[in-house]
Amino acid sequence: xxxTPEKAAIRFGEGLSPDRPLPGSIEAVLGQLTEPDLSxxxxxxxxxxxxxxxxGKVEAAxxxxxxxxxxxxxxxxxxxxxxxxxxxxxxxxxxxxxxxxRSLTTEAPFRERLTRFWGDHFTVAPRVPLLAFTxxxxxxxxxxxxxxxxxxxxxxxxxxxxxxxxxxxxxxxxGPNSKAARGRRGLNENLARELIELHTxxxxxxxxxxxxxxxxxLLTGLTVGLPDGFAFRPARAEPGGEQVLGRLYGGGAASxxxxxxxxxxxxxxxxxxxxxxxxxxxxxxxxxxxxxxxAAMARAYRDGDGQLVPVYAAMLEHPFAWDSFGQKVKxxxxxxxxxxxxxxxxxxSLAKLNRREVQSYLTGPLAAMGQPLFKPLGPDGWPETAEAxxxxxxxxxxxxxxxxxxxxFFRSLPDPRGFVDTSLGNLADERVRFAAQAAETRREGVxxxxxxxxxxxx
Amino acid sequence: MDRxxxxxxxxxxxxxxxLLTPVSFAATAGEKRLVVIILRGGMDGMDVLRPTGDPLxxxxxxxxxxxxxxxxxxxxxLHPALSGLLPLWRAGDLAFAPxxxxxxxxxxxxxxxxxxxEAGTGMDVSLPRDGWLNRLLQVMPxxxxxxxxxxxxxxMRLLAGPAPTxxxxxxxxxxxxxxxxxxxQEVYHDDPLFQEAGAEAVxxxxxxxxxxxxxxxLSKSEMRDAIKRNAQAxxxxxxARFAAARLKESARIAAFSLAGWDTHRxxxxxxxxxxxxxxxxxLTLKSELGPHWAQTAVVAMTEFGRTARENxxxxxxxxxGGALLLAGGAVRGGRVFGDWxxxxxxxxxxxxxxxxxxxxxxxxxxLMRGLFSIEQTALELSVFPGLRLSRDPxxxx
Numbered sequence: 092x093x094x095t096p097e098k099a100a101i102r103f104g105e106g107l108s109p110d111r112p113l114p115g116s117i118e119a120v121l122g123q124l125t126e127p128d129l130s131x132x133x134x135x136x137x138x139x140x141x142x143x144x145x146x147g148k149v150e151a152a153x154x155x156x157x158x159x160x161x162x163x164x165x166x167x168x169x170x171x172x173x174x175x176x177x178x179x180x181x182x183x184x185x186x187x188x189x190x191x192x193r194s195l196t197t198e199a200p201f202r203e204r205l206t207r208f209w210g211d212h213f214t215v216a217p218r219v220p221l222l223a224f225t226x227x228x229x230x231x232x233x234x235x236x237x238x239x240x241x242x243x244x245x246x247x248x249x250x251x252x253x254x255x256x257x258x259x260x261x262x263x264x265x266g267p268n269s270k271a272a273r274g275r276r277g278l279n280e281n282l283a284r285e286l287i288e289l290h291t292x293x294x295x296x297x298x299x300x301x302x303x304x305x306x307x308x309l310l311t312g313l314t315v316g317l318p319d320g321f322a323f324r325p326a327r328a329e330p331g332g333e334q335v336l337g338r339l340y341g342g343g344a345a346s347x348x349x350x351x352x353x354x355x356x357x358x359x360x361x362x363x364x365x366x367x368x369x370x371x372x373x374x375x376x377x378x379x380x381x382x383x384x385x386a387a388m389a390r391a392y393r394d395g396d397g398q399l400v401p402v403y404a405a406m407l408e409h410p411f412a413w414d415s416f417g418q419k420v421k422x423x424x425x426x427x428x429x430x431x432x433x434x435x436x437x438x439x440s441l442a443k444l445n446r447r448e449v450q451s452y453l454t455g456p457l458a459a460m461g462q463p464l465f466k467p468l469g470p471d472g473w474p475e476t477a478e479a480x481x482x483x484x485x486x487x488x489x490x491x492x493x494x495x496x497x498x499x500f501f502r503s504l505p506d507p508r509g510f511v512d513t514s515l516g517n518l519a520d521e522r523v524r525f526a527a528q529a530a531e532t533r534r535e536g537v538x539x540x541x542x543x544x545x546x547x548x549x
Numbered sequence: 550m551d552r553x554x555x556x557x558x559x560x561x562x563x564x565x566x567x568l569l570t571p572v573s574f575a576a577t578a579g580e581k582r583l584v585v586i587i588l589r590g591g592m593d594g595m596d597v598l599r600p601t602g603d604p605l606x607x608x609x610x611x612x613x614x615x616x617x618x619x620x621x622x623x624x625x626x627l628h629p630a631l632s633g634l635l636p637l638w639r640a641g642d643l644a645f646a647p648x649x650x651x652x653x654x655x656x657x658x659x660x661x662x663x664x665x666x667e668a669g670t671g672m673d674v675s676l677p678r679d680g681w682l683n684r685l686l687q688v689m690p691x692x693x694x695x696x697x698x699x700x701x702x703x704x705m706r707l708l709a710g711p712a713p714t715x716x717x718x719x720x721x722x723x724x725x726x727x728x729x730x731x732x733x734q735e736v737y738h739d740d741p742l743f744q745e746a747g748a749e750a751v752x753x754x755x756x757x758x759x760x761x762x763x764x765x766x767l768s769k770s771e772m773r774d775a776i777k778r779n780a781q782a783x784x785x786x787x788x789a790r791f792a793a794a795r796l797k798e799s800a801r802i803a804a805f806s807l808a809g810w811d812t813h814r815x816x817x818x819x820x821x822x823x824x825x826x827x828x829x830x831x832l833t834l835k836s837e838l839g840p841h842w843a844q845t846a847v848v849a850m851t852e853f854g855r856t857a858r859e860n861x862x863x864x865x866x867x868x869x870g871g872a873l874l875l876a877g878g879a880v881r882g883g884r885v886f887g888d889w890x891x892x893x894x895x896x897x898x899x900x901x902x903x904x905x906x907x908x909x910x911x912x913x914x915x916l917m918r919g920l921f922s923i924e925q926t927a928l929e930l931s932v933f934p935g936l937r938l939s940r941d942p943x944x945x946x
Contacts, residue, residue, distance in 0.1 A: 469659070522738060526736045
């Protein structure tokens with residue numbers, strides 16, 4: 092078997108749509124990554140750094156209010172703080188809608204898929220109220236610009252990002268012998284461990300606890316402050332050099348360059364190439380990927396100096412990318428975006444939703460399906476296996492969404508017989524065709540197509 | 550109560566609670582009951598069961614050990630957040646084992662550690678896809694797994710594996726006509742994964758009445774309430790009540806997990822919150838099970854312990870030896886099982902973690918031996934391959 096436009100759009104995109112072109116070749120899939128990012132322009136999300144002035148104001152207002160407690164200015168300052176915070180949260184909720192809207196109409200859906208994939212690889216979740224709902228902004232600044240670039244550049248952007256530094260406790264790690272520790276504070280290994288175990292070499296990689304410890308010492312100094320966001324504070328850095336995976340870093344004055352050097356080396360490590368190749372293959376192709384495909388992708392990573400597009404190319408060029416079609420199940424967010432794309436929901440309908448509707452139609456159901464939007468369970472991100480998602484509870488929520496939500500958007504849904512073709516093309520099987528034409532109402536017919544294994548698998 | 554009533558009785562909170570973990574059940578003959586609680590995140594055993602009698606403790610943990618614990622036996626003190634369990638300790642219904650671990654070493658990954666704890670198979674992460682409770686059922690000829698109840702999104706491997714599912718009862722509140730239900734069966738006919746989950750999914754969707762034509766009934770306030778409830782210690786009580794209700798009927802084994810143990814910083818507050826949940830779950834099990842408590846053993850265990858020394862942010866990092874908790878009327882409690890390895894640097898594992906003195910799997914193994922009369926060879930060969938059971942510590946009355 093080889094590429095067909097339907098398979099390419101479903102596996103490596105956001106699914107079929109009545110009015111968007113399908114990629115007819117591997118070049119057409121990869122080409123989506125070299126064209127200007129029109130979908131980001133059409134649905135703008137400010138990168139995290141652009142939020143810093145506003146976040147600084149919210150924080151300052153909060154402090155002013157707290158200081159004024161008990162005084163006659165308390166009420167006024169509290170109101171001022173609450174207004175700023177409410178405006179901030181509203182803007183961030185709009186970013187969530189924009190994030191989803193991109194998937195509905197984009198002609199470069201592979202970029203959306205990759206942004207979610209790498210966002211999951213570098214999972215963060217807000218751990219302080221000030222950063223609530225800022226994950227799309229994190230992705231916009233640190234992940235999306237690099238999905239078609241070098242992995243090492245993404246790694247550096249993520250590891251120096253306030254969202255990650257807070258999420259994995261780097262902000263509370265001090266070199267035990269540093270000036271800022273004052274003999275009272277010390278190391279926190281969390282980021283260093285996940286950086287090796289999850290982000291680069293993988294848990295099967297060739298490293299030891301000593302490497303984690305040394306890397307944790309090397310990372311000291313990375314922290315966060317307002318109004319600048321990311322900060323490197325030499326006073327927090329552990330003096331002396333550190334040996335990570337056999338190479339010595341630092342030793343002189345503490346510097347960010349030493350940290351970037353270790354990140355470059357971690358990115359270039361052969362175990363990293365294999366780890367990333369396998370993760371991509373598992374995400375896009377199969378819970379049990381073909382070893383030849385993984386090896387080819389790892390080779391492309393190594394030979395391409397850590398460039399990611401050659402790795403994607405190696406995946407798409409391997410026959411397994413097409414032979415294994417149907418082995419993956421769409422994650423809830425992909426299920427919902429591809430369903431909305433298939434029923435051709437205009438992005439303005441999405442933008443018009445009020446908070447209650449967003450909750451009822453999108454975020455509530457996503458949570459019920461097991462994937463609350465941008466609220467991962469842990470730093471290892473979402474599970475990949477089909478069995479993890481198609482549980483009785485997860486499928487119940489998908490079924491209910493399929494039966495109820497599309498009809499909430501449209502007074503009149505498409506004819507189910509035609510909808511089989513728009514949503515599945517020539518991949519529709521006889522059973523789903525039969526169900527679509529035998530259903531008593533459009534709502535149920537469309538719901539059955541969306542609930543079918545053919546629509547939920549890729 | 551039948552299982553439909555059961556789901557419905559839990560109401561919307563279950564469906565609307567993405568953070569709620571699944572509870573797995575198995576039915577078997579007899580009156581003995583086993584509850585397994587997996588503590589996800591790596592519980593700091595040394596802060597729960599504190600070896601106050603070891604002079605090195607305060608040197609390793611100047612801040613954490615400064616807080617006064619509750620006296621247990623002259624050597625160990627108990628974390629103050631578990632004060633509600635002291636009556637159980639005095640009544641002989643509560644016991645601990647310090648310095649236990651799976652055979653997992655060195656990389657200290659939560660994810661591998663939990664997989665191994667639930668798979669129960671020793672070091673080979675890649676080997677098993679089923680869990681040890683599932684293998685237990687295979688060596689108990691009369692046992693039946695009742696619906697591995699996948700509510701929520703955390704995979705519970707303990708009971709994962711081939712398990713019979715319940716039957717489809719197509720009536721109720723899911724907004725699907727009888728014809729659409731039949732068509733759904735048709736659409737799922739050739740896909741075993743969807744077919745198997747689909748039957749149960751329709752029952753759940755029906756019972757919870759979540760959908761209607763124009764309003765997806767997960768309303769904002771319901772959702773908010775559910776999330777709020779989850780954020781409080783209360784969710785552990787809900788799980789325990791759910792488990793107890795099933796254990797009062799045909800279920801004899803229940804398994805669920807509690808998260809929140811990964812205390813890299815600010816451990817005093819974080820661990821306190823997690824322990825309140827655990828305490829709430831145990832006390833709820835006791836009160837809900839009533840007379841059955843006397844026949845019940847609860848085991849709470851975690852993927853690994855944490856560093857012997859506190860870290861630089863008033864927390865602890867991933868370690869090796871951790872503690873295990875036993876509770877229940879069937880338990881020979883009021884004591885600490887196993888030896889204390891000591892905290893001298895040379896006695897530590899890799900000079901950083903508490904040295905494990907026993908395989909954590911040996912405790913559930915002895916419980917299953919005593920409660921369900923499982924042969925020792927079956928435990929060592931099938932349920933926990935690679936486990937060597939030596940001397941019976943006498944964990945049961």
